[in-house]
Amino acid sequence: MEKLKKFFINGTWVNPRSDETMAVISPSDLRQIGTVSLGNEQDVNDAVQSAKKAFTSFSKTKKKERMDLLKGLKRITERRFEDLAQAMREEMGAPISMARSAQADAALGHLESFIGALAELKERAVLDSGDVLLKEPVGICGLITPWNWPVNQIALKVIPALATGCTCILKPSEYTPLSAMVYTEIIEEAGYPAGVFNLVNGVGDTVGRAMSKHSEIDMMSFTGSTRAGIMVTKDSSETIKRVTLELGGKSPNIVFSDANLERDIRYSINECMFNTGQSCDAPTRLLVESSCYEKVLKIAKKSAEEILIGDPTKEGDHIGPLFDKIQFDRVQNMIDVGIKEGASVLTGGLGKPHGLEKGWFVKPTIFYNVSNTMRIAREEIFGPVLVIIPFNNEEEAISIANDSPYGLAAYVQTSDIKKAERVSSQLRVGAVHINGGGYNYGTPFGGYKQSGNGREGGLMGLEDYLETKSLHGL
Missing domain, CATH: 3.40.605.10 (Aldehyde Dehydrogenase; Chain A, domain 1)
Known part of the structure; x- marks a missing residue:
């Protein structure tokens, strides 16, 4: 030392x-x-x-x-x-x-x-x-x-x-x-x-x-x-x-109704909360086709509430704290902003998880009834906070996804591979992860726009x- x-x-x-x-x-x-x-x-x-x-x-x-x-x-x-x-x-x-x-x-x-x-x-x-x-x-x-x-x-x-x-x-x-x-x-x-x-x-x-x-x-x-x-x-x-x-990033994650919803929503929630949400390419905007929106809310809530939070010294797949008080205060402030903007809290919210009052631990939080004009949908929060936004068709999904100053990554969930590639070609981002496809060492990493x-x-x-x-x- x-x-x-x-x-x-x-x-x-x-x-x-x-x-x-x-x-x-x-x-x-x-x-x-x-x-x-x-x-x-x-x-x-x-x-x-x-x-x-x-x-x-x-x-x-x-x-x-x-x-x-x-x-x-x-x-x-x-x-x-x-x-x-x-x-x-x-x-x-x-x-x-x-x-x-x-x-x-x-x-x-x-x-x-x-x-x-x-x-x-x-x-x-x-x-x-x-x-x-x-x-x-x-x-x-x-x-x-x-x-x-x-x-x-x-x-x-x-x-x-x-x-x-x-x-x-x-x-x-x-x-x-x-x-x-x-x-x-x-x-x-x-x-x-x-x-x-x-x-x-x-x-x-x-x-x-x-x-x-x-x-x-x-x-x-x-x-x-x-x-x-x-x-x-x-x-x-x-x-x-x-x-x-x-x-920075504010990566969209487009979920079409033909996706394997149980698998893909669980993956999407875990990917957003991984590293306690402190990843620049985290999929923090979940764009969901309207026809499956209500079902996705139920799966997302259950998935988030199953995420474990705990001691970093212990082995397991739990998440740890945010890295310092400045980041903790910022995340708490942005959750408060979301509430005041009129978004609904699906799970999580303000405060620390029960039993973890010492340290900078936070609750995995999901908002719904969100529009892409809200601050929680546009600003990089850098914590375990997800917003869910509905869309009606492919064109609207692409428009919402691209309506961001950032362009680091995007995610697409669909059983139609041709659709996945068609949508991916129109997203202004440096990487698109399709149906859980992960980053591999040696692949160039970087983004568009800001x-x-x-x-x-x-x-x-x-x-x-x-x-x-x-x-x-x-």
Whole structure:
């Protein structure tokens, strides 16, 4: 835990220049589990100079050298797997079974897919014109990751940077520094040259802005809120950086009357509430064909009330708390907003679940009698809150689904596969999950509209970290 008070710069754990710190609190029982140092502009500059020096040589490494390093990273990640899972269980309240099967699993799943993508990547190609096309590392990368999927997002940013020959500075969420510390130890043990990877903890308004504005950082990759993504983009524009963003969502889930309602509604409720609703692509708008609306309400209510809530240290398929008081208060406020807007509470509502008064636990909540103009249907709540909206026909379903500033994901439930594909082709989103189809490692992840730009994962995830150079006259 003492490393939480240090930063990892130029291959060593160093004392920060800043003396500012913050308590790290367990969301399940409100214990202080550590103290993290919060960096400043000088700390960022130290990390940038370290990355700049390392880039000179690391950018020239052969693919085989980088591949060997990734394979070593995989071996150590496998050995430290449980440490990653326990860190996220502690810092963000992820139930330990889910922390293993989803949160920590992402460290290996993405790594394996990037190893495969790097093997496929052509760093030199001859065009039909005879000119030569080269793919080269973009440079020094600033990486900012969120608290809701800490290691998942670290893996999606750090691994492609390392794989392509870039150097980087990681600013994880200051609220979830334990998993970032463990991941940094894994990279350190894997033997990456000093300065290739650097870690600076801190708040977005200080460390994040210093990174975005820094003239020697070539690329910023950010995952978080749309509001913060706009700030990263504005700050980065001063030096014409490349910017990739994975932002918010308000994903529609279209349920047609020909779906397997018992199966698909149960899946839909569980998918919305998974990770306590703290996923940017959660299906939080359930659009239901009018002819089966009343039946869906009954299934949805029963499914939500069967969801277990409990202690993250215990194994099982229950959900845990929200990650902090700020998020708890926001979710409670939005439930109150929904009630005042005139929506009806099908189940859940304000307050904490019985017996879970300590910690930031909330009731899985479902609203019906909702219109798509209500705030609860338009704003990302980031908690276990679902709205149910009826539609009369396919055209109206598509219209409601697309009537959102976001475009990260959508879900479609129907027994008619041709209909599923027809509807999917008209949804302005980066991914469509049909009849429970899940995301697979290596598939590019990202969204349309205010859900961001760029794609993370697989070959496309590598390409964001590469520049293209053409050679003429060879």
